[in-house]
Amino acid sequence: MRDPDKPQQIIEAAIRVFARTGYYSSRVSDIAREAGIASGTIYLYFKTKEEILVTLFREKMAEFVAFLRREIAEEHDPEAKLRRLVRLHFTVLEQNAALAEVVQVELRQGHKFFRGASAHEVSAYFDLIGSILEDGVAAGRFHADLPVKVATKVLFGAMDQVATSWVLGKRGYRLVDSADAVATIFLKGVSHDGV
Amino acid sequence: MRDPDKPQQIIEAAIRVFARTGYYSSRVSDIAREAGIASGTIYLYFKTKEEILVTLFREKMAEFVAFLRREIAEEHDPEAKLRRLVRLHFTVLEQNAALAEVVQVELRQGHKFFRGASAHEVSAYFDLIGSILEDGVAAGRFHADLPVKVATKVLFGAMDQVATSWVLGKRGYRLVDSADAVATIFLKGVSHDGV
């Protein structure tokens, strides 16, 4: 009887191993050891090493976006939604150090990720941000000719870089402490003058 | 007599090959073929494959920052400096498609780059942005308690993400057309209210 949550255990092990060593320098056997199983067993659940990475990203990213979407629905005005989004983005990464390492650093090997495999999950996140911005424009809270697509990338890129710096540094400070600064700069940037 | 610009030819070839195939999927022999030399020759100039990548990044990044620094010195107020910086950042990437691909997509394998080898060159860029922001604060053009470090990352991240999206997309539009939007959002974000 196949253990139904073995794939999950493998993924969690892979996160820790990739975080420690990086995708290309990790052996499949390392993941196996970390998961407490034999290397061959992995191939009962995943066709290739790459599939582990793709699956892990898909899953975690989808989960992340779903979580944000749920939380954000509780806020009503667009500014509050964005502030909450930024704060949660940082909080989640901060509380999952290994995952953060993988997402921020290892997943950037473009050909496989942002392009291709996980484009769908990433764009779901972009859609989430984009729709908040559109609501804000419609509600007259943000500048009427805000280029929403560019602004979406600006916010995502800003959060992403702040997070990456935090991961690459010694993590010698609390990531979430930067949340307000990032949100404030962005909100001032997209809001009507003098608001 | 060693050809003194053979290393340069190898680097230019490597940029094209890495852009096409990605670092890990490129053979050293592919770079050799692209450069019109034998694979062994590469080892007369570079100790390992990785050294090619590190050198290429170091060199191009240093060149890039030096260029920006020079251009920006021509502007006098901080806002104009930042607008020019954003515009040039995009222009350079747009005019060097292969280089853009490598820098935006391939170089993100953190263990080797942002961390380690090229940290110095990257932080030179951060310093450039940071010092413009500080000047702006000192001159009273930007918000007095602007968290300069965070703001630096916000701007860099924003440009970076807009550029990455452009590279990953089909490049079906002009990257530089987003420059004003990015600069405007950021400047409004860091400036005094009602300016």
Added chain:
DNA sequence: ACCCGTAGAATGAACCGCGATTCAGTCGAG
């Protein structure tokens, strides 16, 4: 001008380590 010797640049086939993947055998539950 021509030849030849030499240094060192270039070559590319072969080597070799690595690690993803396989699969013949073991184990344990029902």
Added chain:
DNA sequence: CTCGACTGAATCGCGGTTCATTCTACGGGT
């Protein structure tokens, strides 16, 4: 006993790196 999950040693292809060999440019001797 049977079935299928699990094991992990052996396989196998890949590609970075090496190095014995070839080529080239130059200079000095005739």
